[in-house]
Amino acid sequence: MTATALPPEAPSDLTSSDKGAVADRAFSGAALGAGVAILAILGLIAWATISKAWPAFAEQGFGFLTVDRWAPSQDVFGALSMVYGTFVVSAIALLASVPVSIGIALFTTEVAPRRMRSAITLVVDLLAAVPSVVYGLWGVLFVAPSVTPLFHSISNVVGDWPLLGSLFGGGGGSGRSFLTAGLILALMITPIITSVTREVLATVPRGEKDAALALGATRWEMIRGAVLPHSFGGMVGATMLGLGRAMGETIAVALTIGSSFQITTELFESGAAMPSTIALEWGESSGQHRAALIGLGVVLFAATIAVNSGARAIVARAERRMRGA
Amino acid sequence: MTVVDMPTDAGHDVEVSLEANLSPARRIADHAATAAMVLSFAVAAVPLVMIIGYVFLKGGQVVDMAFLTEAIPNSYRRVGPGMGPAVVGTVIITAAASAMAIPLGVLGAIYLNEYGKQNRLARTIRFMADVMTGVPSVVMGVFVYVVWVLRFREQTGFAGSLALACLMLPIVIRTTEEMLRLVPDELRLASLALGARRWRTTLTVVLPAALPGITSGAMLAVARAAGETAPILLVTGLTFDTNWSLFEGNNTTLAAQIFRNASQPYEGAQLRAYGAAFTLILLVFACTIVARIISARFSTTR
Numbered sequence: 001m002t003a004t005a006l007p008p009e010a011p012s013d014l015t016s017s018d019k020g021a022v023a024d025r026a027f028s029g030a031a032l033g034a035g036v037a038i039l040a041i042l043g044l045i046a047w048a049t050i051s052k053a054w055p056a057f058a059e060q061g062f063g064f065l066t067v068d069r070w071a072p073s074q075d076v077f078g079a080l081s082m083v084y085g086t087f088v089v090s091a092i093a094l095l096a097s098v099p100v101s102i103g104i105a106l107f108t109t110e111v112a113p114r115r116m117r118s119a120i121t122l123v124v125d126l127l128a129a130v131p132s133v134v135y136g137l138w139g140v141l142f143v144a145p146s147v148t149p150l151f152h153s154i155s156n157v158v159g160d161w162p163l164l165g166s167l168f169g170g171g172g173g174s175g176r177s178f179l180t181a182g183l184i185l186a187l188m189i190t191p192i193i194t195s196v197t198r199e200v201l202a203t204v205p206r207g208e209k210d211a212a213l214a215l216g217a218t219r220w221e222m223i224r225g226a227v228l229p230h231s232f233g234g235m236v237g238a239t240m241l242g243l244g245r246a247m248g249e250t251i252a253v254a255l256t257i258g259s260s261f262q263i264t265t266e267l268f269e270s271g272a273a274m275p276s277t278i279a280l281e282w283g284e285s286s287g288q289h290r291a292a293l294i295g296l297g298v299v300l301f302a303a304t305i306a307v308n309s310g311a312r313a314i315v316a317r318a319e320r321r322m323r324g325a
Numbered sequence: 326m327t328v329v330d331m332p333t334d335a336g337h338d339v340e341v342s343l344e345a346n347l348s349p350a351r352r353i354a355d356h357a358a359t360a361a362m363v364l365s366f367a368v369a370a371v372p373l374v375m376i377i378g379y380v381f382l383k384g385g386q387v388v389d390m391a392f393l394t395e396a397i398p399n400s401y402r403r404v405g406p407g408m409g410p411a412v413v414g415t416v417i418i419t420a421a422a423s424a425m426a427i428p429l430g431v432l433g434a435i436y437l438n439e440y441g442k443q444n445r446l447a448r449t450i451r452f453m454a455d456v457m458t459g460v461p462s463v464v465m466g467v468f469v470y471v472v473w474v475l476r477f478r479e480q481t482g483f484a485g486s487l488a489l490a491c492l493m494l495p496i497v498i499r500t501t502e503e504m505l506r507l508v509p510d511e512l513r514l515a516s517l518a519l520g521a522r523r524w525r526t527t528l529t530v531v532l533p534a535a536l537p538g539i540t541s542g543a544m545l546a547v548a549r550a551a552g553e554t555a556p557i558l559l560v561t562g563l564t565f566d567t568n569w570s571l572f573e574g575n576n577t578t579l580a581a582q583i584f585r586n587a588s589q590p591y592e593g594a595q596l597r598a599y600g601a602a603f604t605l606i607l608l609v610f611a612c613t614i615v616a617r618i619i620s621a622r623f624s625t626t627r
Contacts, residue, residue: 031432041494048472100369123369132554221351275555300461
């Protein structure tokens with residue numbers, strides 16, 4: 001596109017003209033500006049959102065994160081139940097997704113025949129391409145109604161048991177719950193964990209795998225002895241990238257978590273998460289309430305930046321070490 | 326699923342000779358591990374098939390010309406079409422976002438690969454672009470609301486474009502840089518040796534060589550942006566009639582309409598949500614598949 005819009009330049013002039021030098025400097029300046037735009041935008045996000053959220057932060061203090069009472073009508077904004085909700089759904093998502101993603105990645109790199117690999121990649125890519133709101137739609141209109149009877153029968157059976165009873169004992173009224181949201185999130189973060197893990201697995205040296213096989217190891221023993229230890233760091237990074245995605249996912253969670261502000265160990269109960277609350281309450285908020293919602297955005301921004309930079313640093317270090325090995 | 330059966334067969338070929346010498350425990354562990362890997366693929370593939378099948382089944386029956394062009398009923402209870410304003414909104418908002426993010430992203434990538442290379446600033450930008458891909462879309466919505474909507478006191482389509490552009494920018498930068506890196510240095514040297522200046526070499530030699538890859542990366546970014554919901558909810562407002570203007574009046578998109586209608590208890594609203602989801606998925610998958618075709622052709626011709 002840009003290539004066709006070239007201004008014609010006199011080709012006969014082989015000595016460097018001033019015009020050419022100016023164009024050169026202008027172009028490199030524009031490129032530099034575009035690169036710096038990333039840093040500027042990130043800085044502006046931090047500054048603008050913090051300054052608008054400041055009224056809420058100033059009023060609530062640390063209570064913003066430690067008080068478990070969110071009452072917009074009384075100007076009380078304690079987001080602890082949402083922090084808890086975000087934590088619980090992310091934990092469920094990771095527990096369900098990490099083993100599956102590592103399985104798919106191992107399947108692609110170590111087991112599946114070459115012809116099949118692109119088919120698996122296509123499935124994972126399509127899973128990533130489905131918009132989050134479509135996951136939410138499916139979750140609220142299909143998954144939630146279908147799991148309700150299942151939730152009921154599980155809670156009837158395990159309701160009185162010591163540990164399981166406190167996790168799966170009560171609730172399950174509408175099917176919109178921590179568990180539903182967490183499992184749908186698991187599906188949504190599987191592509192990113194799978195693709196990063198696959199890249200890490202691909203860096204394991206051929207020689208080490210062949211050596212393990214030559215010593216008589218079965219394929220699983222080769223994977224356990226040669227592949228997994230080598231790629232452990234990278235897989236931790238991949239998991240953290242998945243965590244970053246899960247914490248920030250808004251719409252699918254908003255539709256499936258059920259939005260009630262409570263802290264409970266019952267996974268069949270409905271809850272609330274930080275991003276979903278922003279989306280759900282934004283329309284009818286104003287003043288201090290909106291400042292508090294922007295404040296949730298600030299907390300989310302800080303948390304995802306921390307998790308993602310940690311993850312990127314770990315992945316980069318793992319890949320560097322592999323290449324050195 | 327024939328695909329699932331294949332790997333175990335392929336595995337047998339190698340192990341037949343070894344099998345006799347293996348202890349049962351080791352053999353079982355090996356087979357169990359393979360089965361677990363196949364299973365994990367199935368665990369991801371089955372929901373995907375269910376989602377797509379469900380949306381196509383429900384949405385396919387309501388989508389027709391009227392659905393794609395008529396105004397949105399202003400009552401959730403009403404049964405019938407359409408989603409015209411959301412189709413128009415999705416197209417113009419995503420197009421405006423692409424028009425901002427793709428040129429800027431390509432320029433940024435040119436800086437990273439052609440000028441900055443491994444210097445400190447370039448490494449910082451690269452790292453921050455990676456981090457920025459992880460910033461939740463709802464945060465971008467909050468950001469654009471604060472710096473744009475509050476200033477101009479109106480929720481507009483363009484505000485949505487700005488938020489989507491912020492989400493696309495880091496993706497475009499990183500994929501474009503990967504593609505520029507694949508362009509052989511000989512091409513640059515040859516061009517420079519012929520007397521072309523740096524900017525001319527970049528625009529007429531390096532960029533055209535990387536164009537297929539850049540296009541496919543951009544398509545993926547467009548696909549992701551078209552399906553974003555949270556920022557749209559925050560900054561573009563809501564409309565029931567088609568609004569072709571980006572700068573005046575509220576707007577809406579397919580994704581935002583899916584969200585609004587999905588949580589309603591009324592049949593009419595739910596069917597419209599499915600219809601919108603069907604339309605959106607077709608749009609997004611078309612972008613994804615075109616991107617894959619372009620990049621597949623690119624990698625084979627190289």
